[in-house]
Structures are given as structure tokens and as C-alpha cells.
Amino acid sequence: QSALTQPPSASGSPGQSVTISCTGTSSDVGGYNYVSWYQQHPGKAPKLMISEVTKRPSGVPDRFSGSKSGNTASLTVSGLQAEDEADYYCSSYAGNNYVFGTGTKVTVL
Amino acid sequence: EVQLVESGGGLIKPGGSLRLSCAASGFSFSNAWMNWVRQAPGKGLEWVGLIKSKTSGGTTDYAAPVKGRFTVSRDDSSSTVYLQMNSLKTEDTAVYYCVNEEQGAFDFWGQGTMVTVSS
Numbered sequence: 433q434s435a436l437t438q439p440p441s442a443s444g445s446p447g448q449s450v451t452i453s454c455t456g457t458s459s460d461v462g463g464y465n466y467v468s469w470y471q472q473h474p475g476k477a478p479k480l481m482i483s484e485v486t487k488r489p490s491g492v493p494d495r496f497s498g499s500k501s502g503n504t505a506s507l508t509v510s511g512l513q514a515e516d517e518a519d520y521y522c523s524s525y526a527g528n529n530y531v532f533g534t535g536t537k538v539t540v541l
Numbered sequence: 542e543v544q545l546v547e548s549g550g551g552l553i554k555p556g557g558s559l560r561l562s563c564a565a566s567g568f569s570f571s572n573a574w575m576n577w578v579r580q581a582p583g584k585g586l587e588w589v590g591l592i593k594s595k596t597s598g599g600t601t602d603y604a605a606p607v608k609g610r611f612t613v614s615r616d617d618s619s620s621t622v623y624l625q626m627n628s629l630k631t632e633d634t635a636v637y638y639c640v641n642e643e644q645g646a647f648d649f650w651g652q653g654t655m656v657t658v659s660s
Binding site: 433435464466468470472477478479480483484489521523525528529530531532533534535 | 576578585586587588591602603604605638643644645646647648649650651652653
């Protein structure tokens with residue numbers, strides 16, 4: 433199972449929006465609505481930000497939103513804030529296993 | 542409050558074995574699907590394996606790189622999940638996270654335990 437493809441980096445100024453893509457195949461992202469997104473700050477454990485493509489867990493700001501079209505899922509962070517600077521990973525169910533994305537480092541300029 | 546506390550990591554020689562433990566609290570452990578996810582130094586996340594709840598059959602699944610070498614098990618009486626790692630390789634060096642899964646998403650993460658495989 434190959435890792436899902438994400439851009440290595442993305443950036444934006446405070447208040448702007450940034451969108452991160454996550455490209456897989458019909459065997460993972462395109463085949464199931466079990467795509468999730470995780471935020472990881474340096475030295476910390478990942479934190480769930482989006483589940484089931486679009487659902488935001490309790491406590492996650494509504495600045496974070498998810499979507500999917502075909503084999504590509506996306507995470508959008510609107511109104512960027514300094515604390516959003518982190519690594520972001522997507523993940524998808526792939527039929528009896530799971531696959532993560534390659535990770536995207538988001539920088540707030 | 543959900544808590545997942547991993548233990549058992551350390552330095553081990555290639556070919557050796559190690560067993561990680563994860564003590565869970567704050568949620569219905571017996572109904573939970575528990576996973577292990579690892580992260581090599583400076584690298585991304587990699588799913589390792591899972592064990593379903595007994596009501597879902599208690600079955601296990603593994604990522605290809607660890608299949609046949611790693612075994613996930615659980616003890617619902619003590620709310621603990623284990624990862625038995627045999628025939629360890631240098632490429633198994635990573636922080637290992639214990640993670641609760643719900644509807645295909647990894648809800649809660651432990652703080653991780655470091656495993657270093659080196660001669």
C-alpha cells in the first residue's frame with residue numbers, strides 16, 4: 433500500500449486560507465468516505481482535526497474543513513493563525529488496513 | 542478524560558524482540574478498535590496494525606512491512622493493548638503510538654514510546 437500523496441509544504445499569511453491536497457486511488461481515498469486529517473506540532477502526538485471526510489470533532493475550530501472529489505481529498509484552513517503552523521497528515525481506510533499521507537508542513541508567514 | 546499511556550520502548554539489537562504495552566482509561570475499552578501507528582525520526586506517520594473489539598470478532602490486521610513479525614493483542618480486563626515485535630530491523634526504529642479508532646479515524650493518541658533498533 434503506497435502512501436497518499438501530499439504537497440511537502442504550504443504557506444499563507446495570517447488571516448489567509450491554505451488548502452492541502454491528499455491524492456490516493458480508488459482503493460483508498462476514492463473508495464471510502466473514511467478520510468481523516470491530523471495536525472502535529474513538533475515533539476507532540478498527532479491530533480484528529482477532520483474525520484469521515486468532512487466531520488469536525490468537538491473542540492476543533494470551524495476554520496478547518498474537509499472535502500473530497502474522486503481520489504483526492506482536501507483540507508482547508510481558513511483565517512490562518514500562528515498556532516496553525518504544524519505538520520498535517522491525511523489518512524484513509526483502504527480495506528482491512530489504513531494508509532497515511534506523506535505529510536505537509538504548513539508555515540504561517 | 543481519555544488517556545492512553547504507552548510503555549516498553551527502548552534500545553534493542555537487530556533480530557531482537559520487544560513488547561510494547563498501552564494502558565487505556567476514560568472510555569469503553571472493550572468496545573474500542575485499538576491501533577498502533579509509528580513515526581520514524583523525521584519521517585511521516587505509518588499505520589502498523591489493529592485489533593478489533595471482541596464484539597467485532599477480535600481480529601487483527603497488519604501493515605505489509607510488519608506482517609508475520611508483529612502481533613497486536615488485548616486484555617480487556619486490564620484495558621491494555623500490546624504490540625509484540627519480533628525479528629526487529631533497523632527500519633523499525635520509530636516512536637510507536639497507541640491509538641483509539643472510531644469510524645475510520647484515529648481519535649485519541651498516546652504520547653508515544655521510542656523504539657531504537659541498533660547494534
